[in-house]
Amino acid sequence: MISRSNNFDFLRLVFASFVVISHSYALSGAAHGDPLSQLTNGQMEFSYLGVHGFFIISGYLIFKSLLRCKGLPDFYWKRLLRLFPALLVVLFLTVFLAPAVYESSVPYLKNTSVYTYIPQNITLFFRQKGIDGVFESNPYKYSINGSLWTICYEFSMYVMVSLLFFIREKTYLKIIVTLLFISSYAFSLFHPYFLHGLFMKMELGSNHFYNLMCFFVGGMIMTYLNTNKRTENILIILSSIVFIASIYLNISHYTCYITLPLLVILLGKSSTRYLNKVGDTIGDTSYGIYIYSFPIQQTLVYFFKLDTAMLFIFSLPLSILLGYASWHLIEKKALGYKDLLTKKAILTE
Template sequence: MISRSNNFDFLRLIFASLVIITHSYALSGDTQGDPLSQLTNSQMEFSYLGVHGFFIISGYLIFKSLLRCKGLSDFYWKRLLRLFPALIVVLLLTVLLAPAVYESSVPYLQNKSVYTYIPQNMTLFFRQKGIDGVFENNPYKHSINGSLWTICYEFSMYVMVSLLFFIRKKAFLKTVVILLFISSYILTIFQPYFLYGAFVKMGLVSTHFYNLMCFFAGGMVLTYLNINNKRTENIIILLSLIVLIISLYLNIFKYTCYITLPLLVIIIGEKSTRYLNKVGEVIGDTSYGIYIYSFPIQQALMYFLKLDTVMLFIFSLPLSILLGYISWHLIEKKALGYKDLFAKKAIQ
């Protein structure tokens, strides 16, 4: 079993919380953007750090998982167990609890969008944003769970990584991973609409795909970074922060973020900081649950209480953490208990 004596669980908890901050502005109807967006002239917002931080860590850990897995069936089984059990439950709860916030002349059980909500969102790629009559009078209308938009891109990254399975033991794998990062960087910066039509047919947006792929690939590249000197680590962290701040000041952050953010996230994540490294042991890996529950929680709070931005965050954060905790311990952790099913069969 891999040691969890690092800061990754803590970082993911922070990233999930950052997403909630930004969503508090959008869902409360505040159009000015979160404080980080205002501070950086809209170059970066808290949810930007949160979502891209998730993809950086995912690229780092998923690529390592591929290198260890017994076969493709083992790899995909673990990925499906990580995504779908919690997703199925949140979708089921949404449909079951939606009548409490339903406003329509059409009876709930006669509403066709009720019956398509779960199957469409289970496809990941052709997401149904809402159910007709649910949250349609909220400041942010027609969307029940806007956080789910990233899951199709996450799964796309899994598919991309799985293609490397066939060369995972080759000496040139490192070169391929670096070229993957470089090509995604070039596409993101210079050709973000390349194959736009093909992506649309798959329910994806090319700009999002290349952008998230670049951060994901950045995490993959850093699996090859071996720094055993704390002083060197601290120097890289400091330099990355300096470059990041200068880039924001010069309005060139979009060119440097694909290097500075992965370096900061992975090096800080790999550290084992006292207390921070115990987050996973104390509360579990709650970040995915927090992420998928926070948006509907915030929409429901706006429906019933009509909160301002600050109060929406204050109320929604602990509720999201609570549901993330329940989701991890009752659903996700139990599902992951079957993660070695295909590995055991391969041994037999």
């Protein structure tokens, strides 16, 4: 089992905040990218670290969950509880509150895109970006919640991991996971449009899939790294040096698939005073921040025409507040049913 005294909740909070930073630039109509994009000559943005950090942690924790789950129904039940309750609520709130920012000659209730917004987005794979007449005057037009694009890839990773259930007790599982990493690394860098047509049928981009898969599997591989604290500290230092040097040499796209998983998981597994209490203090607010921040920012831009700095200053605390509410009122309560299938199985024995 993973100790609860770790830095993962803090890291997820940081990664969610990174996404808010990058979106502040895009949604305010800034002519340039965020500070990290400018500093790295466009090699990465804060949202790059945020999204990929999420996938690395997810790969690490979800793979561990698979290794100890009672069966595939139990595995999928827990994944569905983690994703869908909060997503469904944010979609319903979007449709319910959208009339406040609606501008169209067509009455809201006669707009067909209103009625397709929830059904399409709840499928994950056939996302509807907006509702006609909503945010069409904003600098970033038509999209209500651009953050949702990653959730279909996240769920795709769950499906991929679940296929390993049948060989999870085999000695060659490490080899299979390593081959998955090598293949996703090769496809992402050298053949990102392999099977592009097949992915497009599910409205997935093959390039995004291979890229995110490589980080996700990088997190999975980290479950096999069993070292002492001194070795982990050395790896953190070396990875940091390689990461920074790679950015300076403009080759970070070759090295980040290795350096970022090492840094994220080793820092996450650590238990730093105060940082390791974030989850106990405010809960795991990261998913809520992630799915609410984009519509919050679009709404602030619509009503107040905020510049980049003001948009970030006002949207981050609002996003954290809604993330807090989402965790305590929806996500945490939903996860209270995570052992429901296991309990039913015991009662029927």
